[in-house]
Amino acid sequence: MKETLQIGFIPLIDAGALLVAVDKGFTAAEGLDVTLVREVSWSNVRDKLNIGLFDAAHLLAPVAIASSLGLGHIKVPIVAPFNLGLNGNAITVSSALHAAIMAEIDGDPFDPMATATTLSRVVASRRKDGAEPLTFGMTFPFSTHNYQLRFWMAAGGVDPDEDVRLVVLPPPFMVESIAGGQVDGFCVGAPWNSIAVDRGVGRILHFGSDILQRAAEKVLAVREGWCAKNPHIVAALVRAAQRAAEFVEEPQNRIEVARILARAEYVGVDPDLILRTLEGRLKISAEGTVRESRRYLLIGRQEAPRPDPVQAAWLYAQMVCWGQAEMSHDALQTAHAVFRPDLYDQALGSAAKPIRASDSVGAFAGPAFDPENVARYLASFPIGRQKPR
Amino acid sequence: MGAESSPRIAIVDESPIRAAILEEGLREAGYTEVVRIGEMQSLLSRIYALDPDVIVIDLENPSRDILEQMFQVSRAVRRPIAMFVDQSDTASIQASVDAGVSAYIVDGLKKERLKPILDLCISRFNAFSRLQDELDRTKSALEERKVIDRAKGILMKLKGLTEEEAYVLLRSTAMREKKKIGEIAQSILTASELLK
Numbered sequence: 001m002k003e004t005l006q007i008g009f010i011p012l013i014d015a016g017a018l019l020v021a022v023d024k025g026f027t028a029a030e031g032l033d034v035t036l037v038r039e040v041s042w043s044n045v046r047d048k049l050n051i052g053l054f055d056a057a058h059l060l061a062p063v064a065i066a067s068s069l070g071l072g073h074i075k076v077p078i079v080a081p082f083n084l085g086l087n088g089n090a091i092t093v094s095s096a097l098h099a100a101i102m103a104e105i106d107g108d109p110f111d112p113m114a115t116a117t118t119l120s121r122v123v124a125s126r127r128k129d130g131a132e133p134l135t136f137g138m139t140f141p142f143s144t145h146n147y148q149l150r151f152w153m154a155a156g157g158v159d160p161d162e163d164v165r166l167v168v169l170p171p172p173f174m175v176e177s178i179a180g181g182q183v184d185g186f187c188v189g190a191p192w193n194s195i196a197v198d199r200g201v202g203r204i205l206h207f208g209s210d211i212l213q214r215a216a217e218k219v220l221a222v223r224e225g226w227c228a229k230n231p232h233i234v235a236a237l238v239r240a241a242q243r244a245a246e247f248v249e250e251p252q253n254r255i256e257v258a259r260i261l262a263r264a265e266y267v268g269v270d271p272d273l274i275l276r277t278l279e280g281r282l283k284i285s286a287e288g289t290v291r292e293s294r295r296y297l298l299i300g301r302q303e304a305p306r307p308d309p310v311q312a313a314w315l316y317a318q319m320v321c322w323g324q325a326e327m328s329h330d331a332l333q334t335a336h337a338v339f340r341p342d343l344y345d346q347a348l349g350s351a352a353k354p355i356r357a358s359d360s361v362g363a364f365a366g367p368a369f370d371p372e373n374v375a376r377y378l379a380s381f382p383i384g385r386q387k388p389r
Numbered sequence: 390m391g392a393e394s395s396p397r398i399a400i401v402d403e404s405p406i407r408a409a410i411l412e413e414g415l416r417e418a419g420y421t422e423v424v425r426i427g428e429m430q431s432l433l434s435r436i437y438a439l440d441p442d443v444i445v446i447d448l449e450n451p452s453r454d455i456l457e458q459m460f461q462v463s464r465a466v467r468r469p470i471a472m473f474v475d476q477s478d479t480a481s482i483q484a485s486v487d488a489g490v491s492a493y494i495v496d497g498l499k500k501e502r503l504k505p506i507l508d509l510c511i512s513r514f515n516a517f518s519r520l521q522d523e524l525d526r527t528k529s530a531l532e533e534r535k536v537i538d539r540a541k542g543i544l545m546k547l548k549g550l551t552e553e554e555a556y557v558l559l560r561s562t563a564m565r566e567k568k569k570i571g572e573i574a575q576s577i578l579t580a581s582e583l584l585k
Contacts, residue, residue: 041453047491051483072457074479140454167433168458170451182431 002033003233008045009058011038011267012171013190013277014085014218017299018058019266020257021244030236038265041170042140049221050076056237058084059221062142062315065335068224069316071325072141077334079227080219081234081343082241083305086298088217089145089208090193090282091152093185094178097122097134098203110291112210112364116156123163136160137169137177137186144208144217145187147318152211154383155365160322161385178202189217190277190297191269198273200286207282209295213362216311216339227343238347245300254278307339313371314361321378323385332374396498397422398506399441403429403450407517411445414513420506433458442498445510448489456493481507488514533571540574543581 007022009015019036021027027034039045042060046067049057064078093101100122107114123134138145150160160166169177171192177183179201186192187208196202208215220241227234248257254275262271276282280296283289298304316335319325359368367380378384398420402408408425415423424439426432429452436444436459446453481504485491488511494503537559544555559577563570 040449040451043453043457043491044448044486047482047486051479051486053486074482141458168455170454172451173429 002028002031003230003236004033004035005055005233005237006035006037006053007056007058008037008039008048008054010040010042010045010171012058012085012088012218013261013267013274013297014088014299015058015267016248016257016261016278017082017084017241017245017305018220020248020260021240023260023266024244024247026240026243026247027237030240032233032236032240036265042143046073049078049223050074052223052226055226055233056220056222059219060140060143061216061219061311061339062144062147062319063140064219064221065312065315065338066142066319066324068334068338069319069325069331071319077224078221078338079224079340079343080221080307080338081227081340081347082220082238083216083307084218084220084241084245084299085189086214086216086304087207087209087212087295088189088277088297089148089187089215090190090204091149091185091187091206091208091211092174092178092193092196092202093205094181094183094202095200097184098205101205110206110210112152112206113155115205116152116158118156119153120157120163123158127163133164134184135165135167135182137167137174137183137188139171139188140168141324142319144215144315145189147315147322148208148211148215149187150322151318151363151365152206154381157383159383175199175201191267191273194273194276194282195269197283197286203286204282204284204291207291207293207296209293211364213295214298214308214311214360216308216315219307219339231343231346234343235347238344242300242305242348245305247300248278249300306344307341308360309336309339309341310360310369310371312336312339313374314369317369317374317378320374320386321381321384327375327378327386332371336371395419395421396442396502396506397439398424398443398445399436399439400425401429401432401436401444401446401450401452401456403427404447407447407514410517411510411513414509415506418505418509432456442495443503443506444493444495445506446491446493447514448486448491453491459493484511488512489518490514533574536571536578537574540577543577 048054105118258271258274361369541555563573
């Protein structure tokens, strides 16, 4: 008998493993009858997963953690047995802000420390001139995008809550907002940075991997209770997603994958643009400058699908750093336990591997991340909004 | 705000008809301070300016994520906002998600005061989708009527039938082929288009 599942997603390239798993029949081969539901907001995805309208969802990794901790919404424990996407985000700035940064920069423009310190000078001179503070868009309060943007700025001495404005914008509104001058920059996932570049309204300043070498952005999320009751369904889903993630990464499949994702019921954008994203060759300016990175958008390679609890701990540390969560040992443990490499390993029949003890985040600034000592890690960053204990 | 005064309600909805239906319902129920926001540009600043006690938003609106930002304590926020639901309210959230509406309550308004507002919004949202379905059905019925009329016209012309006879022919063919009259009519139109 087939198991019927409702799975929600947001139209983004990093839903690719999920969409391809269903479209290519990999889920059906595992005995799953999946209905994909395209959603318009992360709040909807979260709510529908939490109340059981969805069995699983393409979800922002920090939302899975926030939901498990009861931050900002009702507390529903969520687990992530599979990573759908790492390193797909990028920071895009308006042509005007790009010019302002490049006029002042002292160093390599791809070095995030150089751009962040320059941004801090731009911010200071705007303040002196009495100009409005710069505004940056990100997709959700609990998003890797938010933390990447904040981490980058703060490393250069820009306080993201005091010196600039950070606003939530749904991804489809990002391009319009930078074109209309409502925002000066944003951090968003694929394909939206490329769309802004193609429209000639922005330039990609940094790939997310410039900020963090490895950053978990989207996960395949299920309710913890449902997961415990349906281990065989979760395992089947993981296997189908793994097969799809590997399929997506095969160079000879890229054109087919781009065509599948381009369909209106999935992501609904130009297949050529999706292809550039999958190849990790992004046009970063309207004139056609291309930047290539092996680290851009990891779906099935470099062990991307296997959840890494160190990543979850780093995301929790950011929640503490920016005043979204209180520092507590229990909360850290809860966050850690959202990412479930054990479920991934069981599903694929692979031997359990020790959790990486070393820093698997690779942030460009600050000390190596120590998941055992989050408080000391955070103490080394001068800018933050930690709640008093 | 005094305990007896009417809470200020902001309706965020890009569908002007549904927003009007909602506003009317709220006013009839005695809520006098209702404002509609149909323009999503600078949504947050509009909401801050209105300073509502309750915000009602349609779930098909991507701007819902923008509202989530208000939970974040930051410099820009004047009054923290909490979602109406707490651990015990999953039935309410289920009903509202089913209806396609969500509500947020600003700290300071008692939760019990939200319940009747939300119930009313849910029933109006459901009524609106029923209307929409009915409208869609009427539209497709009208479309089908047009197709049948054109097919009858073709039969009358080609086979020299009366309108009555043309209809009987359509109906008996539909019955024999176990199809809908509309489908038979459509295939006549397609065929006549091809044979032109």
